[in-house]
Amino acid sequence: MAVNPKMHPVIAILGAGPGIGEAVAHRFAAEGFVVALLARSEAKLQNMAQRIDIDYGEGTAKYYLTDLCVEESINNSLDTIKTELGSIQVLVYNAGARRVHGRSIIDTTTEEFENFTKINLYGAFWSTKRVLPDMITAGRGTILFTSATGALRGMPGLASFSPGKFGLRSLCQIITREYQSKGIHAAHIIVDGPVDGDLIGGVARRRWEQAGEEEKLRNIDAYLVQPTDLAQIYWFLHTQPRSAWTHELDARSQNEAMYSKI
Numbered sequence: 001m002a003v004n005p006k007m008h009p010v011i012a013i014l015g016a017g018p019g020i021g022e023a024v025a026h027r028f029a030a031e032g033f034v035v036a037l038l039a040r041s042e043a044k045l046q047n048m049a050q051r052i053d054i055d056y057g058e059g060t061a062k063y064y065l066t067d068l069c070v071e072e073s074i075n076n077s078l079d080t081i082k083t084e085l086g087s088i089q090v091l092v093y094n095a096g097a098r099r100v101h102g103r104s105i106i107d108t109t110t111e112e113f114e115n116f117t118k119i120n121l122y123g124a125f126w127s128t129k130r131v132l133p134d135m136i137t138a139g140r141g142t143i144l145f146t147s148a149t150g151a152l153r154g155m156p157g158l159a160s161f162s163p164g165k166f167g168l169r170s171l172c173q174i175i176t177r178e179y180q181s182k183g184i185h186a187a188h189i190i191v192d193g194p195v196d197g198d199l200i201g202g203v204a205r206r207r208w209e210q211a212g213e214e215e216k217l218r219n220i221d222a223y224l225v226q227p228t229d230l231a232q233i234y235w236f237l238h239t240q241p242r243s244a245w246t247h248e249l250d251a252r253s254q255n256e257a258m259y260s261k262i
């Protein structure tokens with residue numbers, strides 16, 4: 001059943017959680033997009049879709065339960081989105097995962113390496129492959145990959161994470177070389193530091209709360225990347241004129257010190 005009768009442009013966010021994923025969803029919804037949210041946890045997706053609908057109107061967001069480690073699950077969701085909402089104009093591959101406490105290569109099992117690489121890289125390959133034909137037919141499309149410092153530097157403990165992100169960077173370059181001339185704008189966004197969300201940044205925030213680090217908590221945006229600020233970058237990339245397309249950029253908070261080595 002079609003649920004986008006006014007044919008608003010469609011953005012699909014693969015790996016939609018309460019951090020970057022939701023912030024990007026709100027940013028594009030504010031510009032008139034309908035938003036397809038893909039992840040595994042129904043309760044979280046339902047809440048996100050509700051919040052978007054409250055802000056931007058009933059039917060602005062729909063969610064699709066998807067395991068991004070499984071090609072068939074991705075294909076089913078992307079095909080359903082096409083039927084229900086229309087062809088996808090913007091694909092954001094935002095999912096990514098790593099161990100909080102890294103392991104050395106010797107201690108990393110094949111299964112762990114495979115599982116993390118599936119989420120960090122394979123899901124991006126499978127989803128890109130599925131949306132490209134329609135984007136090429138339309139003569140336009142934006143593909144945005146959320147990435148990390150690990151895409152540029154191998155660090156101890158990141159054996160099951162970095163190779164996938166390096167691959168993601170390479171995949172993005174290949175998309176550009178193969179399809180840029182057909183109107184496809186692909187960009188690789190390196191988030192070079194912890195994000196103020198549930199995961200890595202959340203751990204830091206809780207530590208600072210326990211330690212009473214008031215200055216950091218008062219100036220949290222100087223220490224942790226704010227998802228809503230990052231979301232501006234995604235919109236900026238999508239709306240760049242085709243005479244000046246950015247392929248890769250990085251972002252970090254002012255006082256980032258944990259990962260940055262620039």
Ligand SMILES: NC(=O)c1ccc[n+]([C@@H]2O[C@H](COP(=O)([O-])OP(=O)(O)OC[C@H]3O[C@@H](n4cnc5c(N)ncnc54)[C@H](OP(=O)(O)O)[C@@H]3O)[C@@H](O)[C@H]2O)c1
Pocket residue numbers: 014015016017018019020021022038039040041042044066067068069093094095096097119146147148149191192193194195196197199200201227
């Ligand atoms: N957080 C940081 O500090 C940080 C720092 C640098 C880079 N990044 C990058 O930012 C991206 C994530 O952004 P975020 O941390 O703000 O997270 P987020 O947008 O809040 O959530 C991402 C969502 O991805 C979903 N996901 C994970 N594995 C999945 C799978 N197999 N199938 C379907 N969905 C899956 C999870 O939802 P379900 O569990 O419901 O499936 C999760 O909520 C990643 O690419 C990460 O590498 C994050």
